[in-house]
Amino acid sequence: MPATHSASPDRPVSLIPQPQSFTPQPGTFVLNPDTTIVATTPAVTHLAWLLHDQLRRGTGLRLDVRIENDTASHIATNAIVLRLEDSNPEVSTSLNSAESQDAATESYRLRVTENLAELSAAHPAGLARALATLRQLLPAHTLRNAPTHDGDVTIGCAEIVDQPRLRWRGFMMDVARHFHPKEFVMRMIDIAWLHRFNVLHLHLTDDQGWRIEIPSRPKLTEVSSWRTETVQSHALTPEGYDGTPHGGYFTLSDLREIVAFAKERHVSVVPEVNMPGHSRAVLAAYPELGTDEGPLPVLTTFGTSEEVLEPKPEVIEFFGEVFDTLKDIFVAPYVHIGGDEVPTTQWESSPLAQQLMRQEGINNARYVQTWFTRQLTEHLSKRGRIAVGWDEVLAGGAPEDTVVTVWRNAEYVTKAAESGHRVIVATEHYLYLDHYESDQPEEPLRIHGNTPLEKLSDYDPVPLGVDPDLILGTQCQMWSEYLKTGRDVEYSVFPRLCAVADVAWSHMDARKENPILERVESHLERLDALGVNYRPLEGPHPWQQGGTGLKSRRSIDFKAHGADDL
Incomplete structure (x- = not known):
């Protein structure tokens, strides 16, 4: 038998x-x-x-x-x-x-x-x-x-x-800082689907790289898709550069394949094209979209760049070409326009920005970004798409149908909801899975922070007093500055992604009755079968540790370096 x-x-x-x-x-x-x-x-x-x-x-x-x-x-x-x-x-x-x-x-x-x-x-x-x-x-x-x-x-x-508690249950992959190929993206879609996520947010562009083929703009793949080298150790305490070119991009056929793979599982793929900051890769190929003082290299370190896009019609035309290319590939109604961490130094001295401010009655260079947000949301709306932006788009007032992804803290969830916006809760202190996995000294290099599995176990993304109908959902982020390979991503994400799945799908009473910390150990057998390089509950394996070299854990004082966040 x-x-x-x-x-x-x-x-x-x-x-x-x-x-x-x-x-x-x-x-x-x-x-x-x-x-x-x-x-x-x-x-x-x-x-x-x-x-x-x-x-x-x-x-x-x-x-x-x-x-x-x-x-x-x-x-x-x-x-x-x-x-x-x-x-x-x-x-x-x-x-x-x-x-x-x-x-x-x-x-x-x-x-x-x-x-x-x-x-x-x-x-x-x-x-x-x-x-x-x-x-x-x-x-x-x-x-x-x-x-x-x-x-x-x-x-x-x-x-x-x-049935799910929240409609939008998202997982964001940053493929701009370090490129991760389509095979790994689809692997993550399959594993996220197993945990009942229904949105993959693809962060496709940043200062360190542009990852989308746009046929009408060939320099984006020829120039913007790669950098000459990458900073070693933490960007705030660098130990030189690796001297190795890094890059890659998705062809339009690659993107269609990713979208079709996700659609089969009823997972939506939402593309993000970040602007008007985080645009050094664009300016490397098309400096005329900035101050036109000559091409700047694709950024080889991490953080933000002072160079931003200028408020000129050519920039809106450029993004129109990009979004019109993407709308024929991505079937989801949403397009993420970024909008985070936009420095204003350039606009404060830019004749073009100052002229726009006078014409529009803008009294603060910060609100030049509002002009960009309005232009792009109108372009997308005419094509049946809904703009999503990081919570900085609230400054100066975003168009009412803009969905706001709140990354800073719950106060911005309240602010966005009080302004009538639908909100995706993606707060840094709970939902950034590129933060340290524990307080153990053996953990490999991360950007900063500490978000252990236990911290997520009883987290409620819906703040008290906020209209729950305006909470579209929640989303965790995988920023890839210090996650070079798929194995790096898996260690950082799992098993914390399992807890986020509970946060996004399960009702609070069901979570309290069956705590995630009591379920996750046996779930690791499934991750083993899937070949996931997850972090063991008791701490990293020796080969997963940061060691004493370039990937060793660093304690970073951001204020001492003149930075609030990286």
Whole structure:
């Protein structure tokens, strides 16, 4: 008789994020070569084949996929059924964004009996979340890229009724400071989807590099996409430069591939093109968009650059070309226009900026940025897109339909909501996963801060007194100044991303009843199977430590260096 493998039969199943209702039942459902995957409508066939491919890879089972209605007799036994209920399929397949995905859109029911595994939802996005949960009900080894166990695979019987707390559950990847190729981006999408995130925010441009092919602007890939070298150690206490060119960019076909991969999982990809600051890479190729005093090299250190874009029509035309290229690739209704950490020194002495200030009645160079924000949000709005900006866009007043990503602190969440803006909570002290993982001296070099897993365990991103309807959601950030490789990213992000998943999806009462700190240890088996270079709960492995060289932990006094944040 073949061996049977079930998910940790000696202890309760720990799911991340925590479902709203999870009721284990006696018995098991056995996956075997005779099991079928049944889609009850063509609108969810893509999800049936996604499950098929994942099960084939992790178990070796090649299950039959069928499209049958609920009256088909073969559904009565030994099947995984994907059922779309009370929904117009034409409408369902057209909705694929955080704009439309409210709790009802992404709610689902997952019922596993000895005969059937039934996944039901009113929208394909809900079934996509149910699939992610089903994968966690399976033994961890089924998450591997090839089968490692012989015999049937079982799922413990259970009933789960679930829906998200927040609509926007985002994970931001910075591919500008250090370029991470499309294969790694898609790997992170797949793992984020397993944790029921629904937005990938791609930070594509910054002082240190431009990562998008724009055919009408070839210098962006020829010049702006690479830098000659990179600062070593921390930018505020540098120990020379590495003398090694660094760069890379996504072709338009790469971006289409990333978007299609995410869309299959009902994850939206939101591009960010940062302006009018953080633009040294642009100015390296097109100095006429700045003061036109000659080209400046792509920045080789980290932090902010005093050089910014000038408020001139050519700049708006440039970004119009960029956004019009991206709108045919990115299907999400949102485009992030950046807007953070914009120095005003240049504008204070710029004749062009001073002329604009007189024309617009602007009495503070800070509000020149408001002109940029208005111009770009109007351009996007005419093309059916919604602008998202970091919370600095609030200065001087952002257009009312602008979504505000708050990175500084909860006071800006309140300020944005009181101004009527929808808000994405991304506060630095809780949701920057490039901060130190603990206070242990062995941790590798990070920008600063300390955000241990425990700090996230009871974090509530919705401040008291703020209209919850204006909280679009929450998002964690992976800034890549000190995260050069995929392994660096994984160590910094995991398992803290698991806690953020709980913060974004789970209701507070469910989180308190089943604390993340009690669930995460067994979840590490899944990360092991996925090959994630996560940080062990007790501290880094010797090969993950910063050591005593360039990657050693540094205590940085930002005020002593004349900087508030880097």
